[in-house]
Amino acid sequence: MQKNRVFVNAYESLSCAGNTAELMEAIYAKKSAITIDTSYMTEHKAGLGSFAPHELFPSLISVTQAVLDQSNLENFNETLLIVGSSVGGIGKSEQIFFRDKNYKNIDPKEHAISVLSDTLDKAFSFKDSRSISTACTSSANALMLAQRLINLGAYNNVLIVGADALCYTTVCGFQALGVLSTQECTPFQTGREGMNVAEGIAALLLQSSQTDESIELCGSAGSSDAFHMTNPDPEAGGAISCMQKAVENAGLKITDIDYVNAHGTGTQANDAVEALAVETLFTHNPPMSSTKAITGHTLGAAGALEAVIACEVIKQQKIAPQTALKEAENTTVNLPSETYEQKINYVISNSFAFGGNNTAVIFGAVK
Amino acid sequence: MIYVHQIGTLNCNENEEFDVKAAWKAVLPKSIRRTDRYIQLSLLGAYRAVEGVKLPQDTALYMASGQGNLAVVKRLRDQLYINQQPPKPVDFINSLSNTAGFYVAQFLNIEGKNLNVSRLGFVVETTLLLAQNDLSLKKEKMILLGGVDERQKSRSFTQRTLGISDTTALGEGSNWMLLSAEEEGSLASIEVGKVFLNLENLKEYIDSLDETTKIAFGLRCEKADIDVLLQGRKRFNVSCDFYESAAIYYLTTFIVSGSGELVFIDRYKERYRVIKVKLPTA
Numbered sequence: 206m207q208k209n210r211v212f213v214n215a216y217e218s219l220s221c222a223g224n225t226a227e228l229m230e231a232i233y234a235k236k237s238a239i240t241i242d243t244s245y246m247t248e249h250k251a252g253l254g255s256f257a258p259h260e261l262f263p264s265l266i267s268v269t270q271a272v273l274d275q276s277n278l279e280n281f282n283e284t285l286l287i288v289g290s291s292v293g294g295i296g297k298s299e300q301i302f303f304r305d306k307n308y309k310n311i312d313p314k315e316h317a318i319s320v321l322s323d324t325l326d327k328a329f330s331f332k333d334s335r336s337i338s339t340a341c342t343s344s345a346n347a348l349m350l351a352q353r354l355i356n357l358g359a360y361n362n363v364l365i366v367g368a369d370a371l372c373y374t375t376v377c378g379f380q381a382l383g384v385l386s387t388q389e390c391t392p393f394q395t396g397r398e399g400m401n402v403a404e405g406i407a408a409l410l411l412q413s414s415q416t417d418e419s420i421e422l423c424g425s426a427g428s429s430d431a432f433h434m435t436n437p438d439p440e441a442g443g444a445i446s447c448m449q450k451a452v453e454n455a456g457l458k459i460t461d462i463d464y465v466n467a468h469g470t471g472t473q474a475n476d477a478v479e480a481l482a483v484e485t486l487f488t489h490n491p492p493m494s495s496t497k498a499i500t501g502h503t504l505g506a507a508g509a510l511e512a513v514i515a516c517e518v519i520k521q522q523k524i525a526p527q528t529a530l531k532e533a534e535n536t537t538v539n540l541p542s543e544t545y546e547q548k549i550n551y552v553i554s555n556s557f558a559f560g561g562n563n564t565a566v567i568f569g570a571v572k
Numbered sequence: 573m574i575y576v577h578q579i580g581t582l583n584c585n586e587n588e589e590f591d592v593k594a595a596w597k598a599v600l601p602k603s604i605r606r607t608d609r610y611i612q613l614s615l616l617g618a619y620r621a622v623e624g625v626k627l628p629q630d631t632a633l634y635m636a637s638g639q640g641n642l643a644v645v646k647r648l649r650d651q652l653y654i655n656q657q658p659p660k661p662v663d664f665i666n667s668l669s670n671t672a673g674f675y676v677a678q679f680l681n682i683e684g685k686n687l688n689v690s691r692l693g694f695v696v697e698t699t700l701l702l703a704q705n706d707l708s709l710k711k712e713k714m715i716l717l718g719g720v721d722e723r724q725k726s727r728s729f730t731q732r733t734l735g736i737s738d739t740t741a742l743g744e745g746s747n748w749m750l751l752s753a754e755e756e757g758s759l760a761s762i763e764v765g766k767v768f769l770n771l772e773n774l775k776e777y778i779d780s781l782d783e784t785t786k787i788a789f790g791l792r793c794e795k796a797d798i799d800v801l802l803q804g805r806k807r808f809n810v811s812c813d814f815y816e817s818a819a820i821y822y823l824t825t826f827i828v829s830g831s832g833e834l835v836f837i838d839r840y841k842e843r844y845r846v847i848k849v850k851l852p853t854a
Contacts, residue, residue: 302649303653317639357709359705373652374649378658381658431682434671434675559668559674
């Protein structure tokens with residue numbers, strides 16, 4: 206079967222580091238946008254990534270509008286929308302509860318993951334929409350599904366939106382799990398403290414047609430190591446398997462990968478296993494970094510936000526350095542300390558979620 | 573076209589109480605730690621589908637649900653807002669959409685792609701369509717696909733969540749199918765319509781069907797639709813109270829007790845989708 210190729214033709218994002226242009230400046234300048242916060246938990250400090258004063262729902266629309274403005278489309282009427290989110294409308298429900306001190310005025314439909322796609326559908330009238338929620342791989346899985354739908358010819362235009370906002374449930378939940386850092390996170394650092402919960406929105410228009418600005422979504426794959434609910438397989442079987450399958454899906458060799466945009470949350474478990482996976486699979490030692498040191502972990506939005514970063518890294522032909530790294534735990538993997546220019550054809554972007562849910566997506570310069 | 577190789581059903585109507593723990597104990601003497609009722613329903617339905625079958629390790633798992641694990645979400649909200657306590661770690665983890673999928677994958681020792689699809693309206697059709705695409709593209713060799721929804725204690729809260737009338741009886745279920753692109757040894761073939769239909773298109777579609785094809789209507793279809801569309805054809809009836817993923821129960825019931833060909837029609841917001849099921853001839 207002849208497969209349609211998949212091109213990323215427009216994108217925009219909003220994170221604690223600002224819009225995409227501001228985000229890339231922060232990444233290349235190694236300037237973390239994390240703030241130390243006590244508003245969610247008065248007795249605990251937490252490093253968080255907030256895009257305040259922007260708010261989730263208006264920003265969702267403005268980021269999507271920005272993608273439409275960049276694109277060759279007049280509207281999204283013939284476009285499939287796939288939203289990846291872990292939190293959905295929980296933040297809105299929390300605001301209503303804290304105002305009213307009861308559940309009475311909380312609309313369950315405004316609480317669900319699908320409230321994001323419903324909001325966008327009302328604003329832009331998409332052909333159809335669906336919502337994927339697999340925790341921190343949500344929008345990476347949305348990208349993978351979009352690739353398959355376009356490959357198959359089911360759709361020519363798919364808009365991927367990854368979006369999650371900060372809320373008490375996630376901040377206090379990750380605190381309860383003991384994985385929140387009180388400071389800016391330090392991915393891959395020896396003795397790292399943990400992760401920064403953050404909020405973010407990223408939208409990417411994937412099309413079967415190519416433009417002068419296109420980046421290709423070349424391959425993707427998922428796996429589930431199902432080792433433990435919160436810990437990855439210590440032998441990195443799941444992470445290795447999904448990266449390997451993604452490279453095969455892209456029709457590439459392992460050595461074709463020029464940069465690894467790591468999941469790199471800053472937790473002990475994730476970073477150790479991910480570094481082991483990259484060390485094992487990519488023996489040509491490509492540069493790897495986690496941009497969560499700048500943005501924090503935007504949960505369900507992370508896959509889409511880091512897809513935007515991967516596209517920018519290819520466009521700018523500059524490797525993103527590892528911010529906040531003083532002493533690497535794994536000294537074999539190549540964690541660049543500074544920004545540098547290099548020929549970059551292919552970038553792999555990893556997303557790993559609780560439950561051993563792993564996804565890797567590969568972007569490439571169009572050939 | 574995709575093929576169903578195994579099925580497992582668990583359906584409970586509003587006037588029935590289902591003791592999932594007792595049912596699980598009959599299967600395995602040991603409970604699985606840290607699981608709640610939604611996860612246990614998922615495990616039990618999946619187990620029923622593949623009991624005695626050794627699944628290839630790269631089998632993918634696709635779960636569909638209208639409301640997901642709503643009970644743990646409510647519990648989490650109570651801890652955080654009313655009791656003003658940090659969430660219990662186990663409840664926070666179980667509130668994630670892919671947790672049930674993790675437990676099913678771990679229990680069955682499968683390591684393929686693990687996907688959770690949650691939406692109101694056409695959740696089964698959407699998930700089956702993803703499976704159909706992935707099997708057609710040979711991205712997956714085998715997919716265990718299930719639909720799980722748990723009845724909540726508060727009827728009115730569930731009815732509001734699902735956007736259904738306050739007189740609608742609420743059921744629950746965990747219904748599963750093992751799918752592949754291989755016809756040999758299959759129980760049935762399934763073809764999911766790729767496009768939405770309006771009522772006019774749907775009438776034309778039904779007119780084009782063989783007259784022996786049976787028709788089943790999803791739980792969001794209205795009586796007026798049924799009257800217009802049935803046109804003297806044989807209707808395949810299933811006793812099932814409302815839950816969003818009930819479409820799989822309709823399909824599996826036809827596979828067990830039907831014959832010939834079935835077209836299952838579902839509706840959401842004035843749009844229709846169809847799933848065609850064909851049983852092998854004897």
